[in-house]
Amino acid sequence: MPTRTAAQRRAEARAAYDAFIAECPTRHLLDRIADKWVSLALAALAGGPMRYSELSRRLAGVSQKMLTQTLRNLERDGLVTRTVTPSVPVRVDYALTPLGENLAGLMRSVKEWAEAHMDDVLTARAAYDDATGAPGSG
């Protein structure tokens, strides 16, 4: 039996990647970039290259583990470059690649959306909790 019709093959070619499909690799990519530390790291680097310690301070409260893990993933995915200067002590600079800059702009918008609409969300939460009689700890 035929596995795909011509129409299906055409549809596939047009769709290429679709994160709505569970098996699509973009689902994993979306999961990776839709992340608190990723958005903060990219937003920080959007202002220019930064050293590890600078990032650590800028992303207040981030653990070494998460910062390193986030930066490694971003590097592997081609979104940031890691430049080691073998001085003493060693100096490591992180910078956005062109690909990373592309996404950084987007993630900065998301971060700014959160900051701009915090009050609206807080109001909505209060109304919801009031209506449902929920504790509303957040």
Added chain:
Amino acid sequence: MPTRTAAQRRAEARAAYDAFIAECPTRHLLDRIADKWVSLALAALAGGPMRYSELSRRLAGVSQKMLTQTLRNLERDGLVTRTVTPSVPVRVDYALTPLGENLAGLMRSVKEWAEAHMDDVLTARAAYDDATGAPGSG
């Protein structure tokens, strides 16, 4: 004792919210919206209102638990509305609020970014894994 100086109060008023600060409530909000299921749900609803079962099918592979949890949070945060039609069987429609539409556009861009640059990322990963000799399972 004075809790804040005039300078501090001015700085606060200007900064308002800043997700780079660990204690800022926007940090939690960012963590909530920077999420795979949130971005997919909002992206789906950007096309118009949808029933629970429609969303369940569109977000292929999502479990009832995660879909319901995601929608509840979005409702509580004032990003979507939930409309119950007490027919038999019951019918529930989800739609974006104006606030939700605002964010949905952004999250759709993120989803589309992932789909558009999947190949670039795949190439970068291959190069990274090749250079480091890593297994590169992803």
Added chain:
DNA sequence: CAGTATCCTATCGGATACTG
């Protein structure tokens, strides 16, 4: 300075079963 390695707990999130 810029990590790596290990431990450990909280939460994420799927599977399954049940309900109005």
Added chain:
DNA sequence: CAGTATCCGATAGGATACTG
């Protein structure tokens, strides 16, 4: 149809200690 409730393994992610 649109959920709720429960169980449970996977992993996210902080704390701490150590290293070139």
